Amino acid sequence: MKKYLFLIFLWASCFRLFAQDYNASLFGCKSDGITNNTGSIQYAIDYIAKKGGGTLHFYVGRYLTGSFSLKSNVSIELHEGAVLLGSSNVFDYSSLNGKRALITAIGQSNIQIKGKGVIDGQQQLLQTHLTALRQKGYITLSDQPEDISLIYLQDSKQIQVKGIMELNLPGAAQFVDRCEDVTFQGLDINCPGGIGVYVRNSNKVILSNIFFRAIERALVESEGNQGLTKENSRLANGKSI
Amino acid sequence: MKINIIMVMIFLCGGMVTLNAKEYNASLFGIKSNGTTLNTTSIQRAIDFIHEQGGGTLRFYVGRYLTGTLVMKENVHIQLEEGAILVGSTNIYDYNIDVPNCALIYANGANNVTIKGKGVIDGQGREVAYNLLAQIQSGVLKDPLDYDRPRNRRPKAIYMRSCENVRIHGITIRNSADWVQVYDQCVNTVVDSITVDSKAFWNNDGIDIVDCRNFKLLNSFIDASDDAICLKSHDAAKICEDVEIRNCTARSSANGIKFGTVSAGGYKNIRIINNKVYDTFRSALTIATPDGGLVEDIVVDSLSAFNTGNPFYLRIGARWNKGRTGSINNILIQNVKVEVAKDKPDSGYSYEGPIEDNPRNTSPSSIVGLKDAPIRNVTFRNIEITYPGGANPNYAYRGTSKAELDSIPEMEAAYPEFSQFKELPAWGFYIRHAENIHFDRVVLKLKEKEYRPMLVFDDVNGYSLSQVKQSGAKGKKELVAVDSKKIKPRADSIIR
Numbered sequence: 001m002k003k004y005l006f007l008i009f010l011w012a013s014c015f016r017l018f019a020q021d022y023n024a025s026l027f028g029c030k031s032d033g034i035t036n037n038t039g040s041i042q043y044a045i046d047y048i049a050k051k052g053g054g055t056l057h058f059y060v061g062r063y064l065t066g067s068f069s070l071k072s073n074v075s076i077e078l079h080e081g082a083v084l085l086g087s088s089n090v091f092d093y094s095s096l097n098g099k100r101a102l103i104t105a106i107g108q109s110n111i112q113i114k115g116k117g118v119i120d121g122q123q124q125l126l127q128t129h130l131t132a133l134r135q136k137g138y139i140t141l142s143d144q145p146e147d148i149s150l151i152y153l154q155d156s157k158q159i160q161v162k163g164i165m166e167l168n169l170p171g172a173a174q175f176v177d178r179c180e181d182v183t184f185q186g187l188d189i190n191c192p193g194g195i196g197v198y199v200r201n202s203n204k205v206i207l208s209n210i211f212f213r214a215i216e217r218a219l220v221e222s223e224g225n226q227g228l229t230k231e232n233s234r235l236a237n238g239k240s241i
Numbered sequence: 242m243k244i245n246i247i248m249v250m251i252f253l254c255g256g257m258v259t260l261n262a263k264e265y266n267a268s269l270f271g272i273k274s275n276g277t278t279l280n281t282t283s284i285q286r287a288i289d290f291i292h293e294q295g296g297g298t299l300r301f302y303v304g305r306y307l308t309g310t311l312v313m314k315e316n317v318h319i320q321l322e323e324g325a326i327l328v329g330s331t332n333i334y335d336y337n338i339d340v341p342n343c344a345l346i347y348a349n350g351a352n353n354v355t356i357k358g359k360g361v362i363d364g365q366g367r368e369v370a371y372n373l374l375a376q377i378q379s380g381v382l383k384d385p386l387d388y389d390r391p392r393n394r395r396p397k398a399i400y401m402r403s404c405e406n407v408r409i410h411g412i413t414i415r416n417s418a419d420w421v422q423v424y425d426q427c428v429n430t431v432v433d434s435i436t437v438d439s440k441a442f443w444n445n446d447g448i449d450i451v452d453c454r455n456f457k458l459l460n461s462f463i464d465a466s467d468d469a470i471c472l473k474s475h476d477a478a479k480i481c482e483d484v485e486i487r488n489c490t491a492r493s494s495a496n497g498i499k500f501g502t503v504s505a506g507g508y509k510n511i512r513i514i515n516n517k518v519y520d521t522f523r524s525a526l527t528i529a530t531p532d533g534g535l536v537e538d539i540v541v542d543s544l545s546a547f548n549t550g551n552p553f554y555l556r557i558g559a560r561w562n563k564g565r566t567g568s569i570n571n572i573l574i575q576n577v578k579v580e581v582a583k584d585k586p587d588s589g590y591s592y593e594g595p596i597e598d599n600p601r602n603t604s605p606s607s608i609v610g611l612k613d614a615p616i617r618n619v620t621f622r623n624i625e626i627t628y629p630g631g632a633n634p635n636y637a638y639r640g641t642s643k644a645e646l647d648s649i650p651e652m653e654a655a656y657p658e659f660s661q662f663k664e665l666p667a668w669g670f671y672i673r674h675a676e677n678i679h680f681d682r683v684v685l686k687l688k689e690k691e692y693r694p695m696l697v698f699d700d701v702n703g704y705s706l707s708q709v710k711q712s713g714a715k716g717k718k719e720l721v722a723v724d725s726k727k728i729k730p731r732a733d734s735i736i737r
Contacts, residue, residue, distance in 0.1 A: 059389040082595075
């Protein structure tokens with residue numbers, strides 16, 4: 001009997017460990033569209049990672065943010081109506097290994113970004129900011145901040161991006177480098193002038209049920225990929241990729 | 242002697258006039274205009290005093306008057322002179338949070354109450370709401386949190402319940418934490434020439450007219466993040482009756498003019514005349530009765546809507562109806578011009594409407610009843626609507642075969658919103674479960690080509706189309722009618 005109870009306790013604690021849910025507001029994230037939530041979101045992810053993992057939930061509203069890094073076992077759920085809004089300030093995007101991105105995962109595993117919500121790169125506003133900086137001479141053309149990705153994955157595995165809508169990104173919606181077991185599923189990508197998915201040196205990357213509403217290039221496969229699967233993914237004109 | 246009596250009469254009349262019109266300056270009660278002194282108790286004392294004296298006007302001159310909840314009393318009039326701002330405290334405990342509808346200005350059963358002048362009421366709603374949220378997160382207040390925001394205790398700017406002869410004139414109301422102003426079961430109310438500017442937090446309805454009789458909303462400008470002009474019915478035994486909404490301009494990240502969502506009793510004899518809607522995320526006009534209420538005898542005349550997400554949404558649902566079924570009957574919509582937005586119409590406003598119900602191309606106007614409760618007797622006369630078109634069938638597709646039409650879910654228990662069905666099979670109007678629907682001089686224009694037909698009627702028992710025209714659809718079938726019957730419009734069914 002005691003053994004039985006112990007097992008239940010163990011099971012319950014495991015469940016707690018892996019399925020802990022946290023609301024964004026708990027960390028002071030504001031859905032007003034004007035508060036820059038970068039610090040709060042990063043703190044939330046670090047906190048959840050320290051507690052053994054879980055999911056950070058964003059409900060309806062617009063959450064402005066700059067770059068933040070994902071940690072192993074911490075997932076993000078964007079519920080319907082939630083918009084993760086990329087900052088229009090280029091300096092809010094940190095440069096990691098020469099690469100700028102809104103959401104980065106480097107050397108992490110077991111992460112999901114999911115839900116019916118939206119990630120909006122605010123390309124036009126970002127471009128306006130860049131043009132103004134260039135005119136003032138603060139940025140040289142050798143920097144290519146236009147190349148900001150929405151999601152940048154490097155040396156990571158077991159990553160899933162599911163269901164969300166991706167809007168107005170400046171560079172690549174997702175950039176995958178030296179990763180393993182990465183799934184993009186059920187995405188709605190609407191970003192004229194951008195790249196949908198950029199993959200290099202990666203194993204087991206699955207693109208499934210993705211609709212590229214407007215895109216310059218849906219998929220760029222660079223060197224060294226193994227086992228890239230494309231299923232049921234279409235361009236706006238109905239053609240499969 | 243006779244002269245004496247007349248003199249006495251004149252004196253008495255004069256006395257009465259001065260008694261009714263007694264005026265008090267705020268400073269008389271130690272009320273400070275410095276913006277930092279919390280004036281709740283002194284303003285309340287002033288209101289109580291004036292009430293005890295038989296009524297009068299409390300006058301605020303230029304300055305910022307910080308305050309928590311004020312309870313209005315009978316025969317008290319507040320005059321906010323130009324430059325005077327009644328500023329809501331950001332401390333949630335300065336409000337009457339123990340009552341169900343806490344508010345900055347609260348009245349229950351107080352007759353002959355006025356708030357007028359060119360001054361401002363500023364609820365500081367965003368700060369109040371986030372301070373409330375912090376108190377909930379710290380565990381001091383309990384709240385279930387809906388969508389990660391406080392469900393209860395967000396103060397409204399004005400809440401008036403069971404009051405007669407309320408007058409709101411000229412003022413500007415800003416930044417509420419919840420609905421901006423609610424008039425619930427009030428009789429003989431006039432809201433005239435006010436400005437609402439409230440995009441401070443969720444549920445910022447511009448004005449809620451709830452179960453009121455003889456209500457006039459006139460000459461007002463309302464810019465709100467939730468429904469701008471909203472009629473509701475909370476009590477199944479009550480009804481919104483004899484309401485006139487005239488010469489108003491509405492901007493919303495939800496609906497411009499809306500009946501519902503809560504519609505327990507219903508709406509009768511509502512006149513919506515000469516109004517304008519712009520930059521509005523959802524429908525210019527929504528009439529929704531999901532909770533068993535009746536909707537009867539509605540006239541919408543001279544409405545213009547520009548850059549709106551949808552023109553019309555009429556819907557009977559079965560959500561909280563408790564065995565009763567709602568009805569929509571006798572609706573006249575005439576002299577209307579609408580331009581539907583291609584992109585998000587409320588982009589850039591604070592608290593934008595949520596991107597939802599995707600994948601979906603531009604939604605048509607819709608009239609959707611229930612199988613056993615069709616929407617009855619609706620006339621559209623002299624209507625011009627421009628739609629953006631450009632629907633992509635690869636993105637979202639709904640065909641018009643009987644099987645495909647039947648595959649559209651009824652969704653009677655869902656929250657009623659024009660986009661709820663996701664993709665619909667028409668670009669102009671989609672009508673399902675309706676009776677006696679008349680189109681008279683209706684012009685529908687398309688900017689880019691469409692894969693869908695203009696009109697889809699499914700289970701419409703009696704429709705007529707007279708001088709219905711389209712432009713831009715280029716050879717596409719204009720009408721698909723399934724299980725529907727064409728009739729000659731009876732004069733008595735459409736002319737009023």
